[in-house]
Amino acid sequence: MINLKNIYIKIRLFLHNIGLITLDTATLKELKKIEVSKPKFQEAYTEPVEIEPENIEEYERILFEEELIAKSAESLSQALRNVRIFSRNLIRYLGYENEVEYFKRVVLYMFLSIFGFIILGILSKNIIGGFIKGIVGAVIILVGSIFYPRLKLMLFKGEIKLQILFTLVFMISLLRAGASLPEVLNHISKSREFGIVAYEIRQVLRDVNSGYSMLEALERAKIRTEIPLMIVFFDQIIAGYNKGNLSLLLEKLYEEIVRSSLAKLDSSKFMIQNLGNLTFGIGLIIPFSGMILSGMISNQGFPGILNTLDLLMTKIGPMLALFFGIFVKMKIE
Structure with missing residues (x-):
């Protein structure tokens, strides 16, 4: 059940963070109670400690990890689990560990939208209009969050293509220098310069460490990825790993990507x-x-x-x- 007192404290903390109000002693004491809900036996007889305003930042974590945002994010994640346009892999491409963490940010933005428009409505003496605008803004944010990962993937295909080209050049140089494929993949997985490619390679190495063979891990990665060019990339690695001449196949793939890009332009x-x-x-x-x-x-x-x-x-x-x-x-x- 939602605690109205905690919601009131959240609103006051948000207004404090944007500089509209200052926190009073009662609110500071409530923050202390949230952090220490079950005091130890030896702490029960100590004198109460007053909280100074400059230490408020450490209590933000308590408020934003409570059930209001977390449960809302979990509910959204469950509701959108079977939606075809929404994918867990796309969320991970954005840097989130799972979809719940992503929707926590979305729910937070929705609340900020509602609170922001309500404040503007209070300032303009139109609270109902501000509330309606806040609800509309929250709905727009929610709908946009469903399409945002795929739209971002579509709009940044060029950057992903550059990451793949850079990875191909790096792999070709190391393979020709005598490095094995696992060594090359390990180097790529540790570098952020390769972007989404490094993330996909880390998933391959995780499967290998879980007991899959290298070929099985590459096949799983090819099925898992949602980037068409990455499927071709894994196909070439699988073919080269099976039949040899991996560096030559990767070089041909590099030339084909560059040629098709110039022809398209x-x-x-x-x-x-x-x-x-x-x-x-x-x-x-x-x-x-x-x-x-x-x-x-x-x-x-x-x-x-x-x-x-x-x-x-x-x-x-x-x-x-x-x-x-x-x-x-x-x-x-």
């Missing part, structure tokens, strides 16, 4: 140029001309022109630039 130049002209022509020039004519015909005068410029330059223009930039990034990668 060349084929996209004409399409990107024409789409850019079409987007900004239809999205900016034609609406601008139409709105200017409409303002002149309706005798709105100079304010009507300013309103048109504001709409195009601050709303339509940035949105078109954002969508076009995302399209170009996805097309060339």
